[in-house]
Amino acid sequence: MDFTKAGVARKLQLEEFECLRMEAYKNARIYKEKTKAFHDHHIRRKDFQEGDELRSRWEGPFKVKEIKPYGVVELFDPQSDTTFKVNGHRVKKYYGYKSPREVEVLLLEDAPKGEKA
Structure with missing residues (x-):
């Protein structure tokens, strides 16, 4: 070897x-x-301005108090007068809410007798 x-x-x-x-x-x-x-x-880039109304998936609306670096948004809750910080990707713009009284209800009626569907 x-x-x-x-x-x-x-x-x-x-x-x-x-x-x-x-x-x-x-x-x-x-x-x-x-x-x-x-x-x-x-x-998708989200551009928020101070004063915009935002919502989370379950709550809202909140007002934008301040935009911080790295996507952090400081929100103001007008109902409880508190501020808190969230990730900007976790919130969406708030465009309004229709109360149940404002929602239009359409009822489907049966076809008249004698007509085939």
Whole structure:
């Protein structure tokens, strides 16, 4: 058994393994960049101004008191006179609310007898 030939072969194997590992890191970085670009392309920017009325999924309306950096919005609740901060992606613009009295109700009647549907 020749130890020098075995040592050279082992070094070549290690070098080949290192090249494969570096290529895998490079491919993972490229994949992450493309995925991030795709995700960022589909994000809708929300531009709020002070005084706008906003709502969350279940509550509202709230008034925008201040816009902070990194998407933070400080809201004022007129019902309880409190202010709080929320992520700007968690709220939507408030366009008004129709009370149940204002909602139009349409009743479907049966077709007159003798007519086929």
